[in-house]
Amino acid sequence: MKGIQIEVCVNSDGNYQKAMQNAAELVAKVMKEEGIPISRVVQHNHFSGKNCYVLVEFWNQFISMVGACTGNTQQQKPVTNNNKYRVMTGTYSTIQAAENVLDVLKHRFGWVSYIEPDGSKWRVKTGTFTGMDAAQAGANKIKAAKLAQVANVVGL
Structure with a gap:
């Protein structure tokens, strides 16, 4: 209590x-x-x-x-993950919508990002993140900024 x-x-x-x-x-x-x-x-x-x-x-x-x-250095060691990950958004129905997201990721967040076609829709992918922690933080930042409802972390 x-x-x-x-x-x-x-x-x-x-x-x-x-x-x-x-x-x-x-x-x-x-x-x-x-x-x-x-x-x-x-x-x-x-x-x-x-x-x-x-x-x-x-x-x-x-x-x-x-x-x-x-000053207590006798702590649990963090799990080190040097694997590479990318964040991939859900799809956008227009190229303009994807370009708007891309603009924010590149110019506001300073990230390497690109647009990729997905059938008749468009998807935005980030450059690589090192470690799951960094990639998940990136996905959360995309969602918090309301740039995408879906932002998945994918391993490379």
């Missing part, structure tokens, strides 16, 4: 890594002030049973970030 909950929110044009770093620093500060050991830092599904699909992928990395902020 006792706990401290922290929610991390990132605007569609925000910096996901910076938000996670800020959250790690906040968790480390609260741990120090309240005398909480890192072993007691848990995801909200520990209490609710609800899995946060984004944080599940990043949990080991996040705990390592918290450990680095506290």
Whole structure:
């Protein structure tokens, strides 16, 4: 019945890594002030049973970030994934709609991206991301910006 909950929110044009770093620093500060050991830092599904699909992928990395902020380097090692991935949107019925998304990905996000025909429709694909964490963050950014309802991560 006792706990401290922290929610991390990132605007569609925000910096996901910076938000996670800020959250790690906040968790480390609260741990120090309240005398909480890192072993007691848990995801909200520990209490609710609800899995946060984004944080599940990043949990080991996040705990390592918290450990680095506290000076505790005896943390779980994050799973290193050097595989290459690409984010692929759902289809657009017009080339103009796909070009509008492409413009945002290239000029606002600064990503390498391209359009590819898919039957009579169009699909936008990103360049490669290294690691599932980075690719999933990219897919989430596309969805949060409302550029696509569907953004799938595909391995290369």
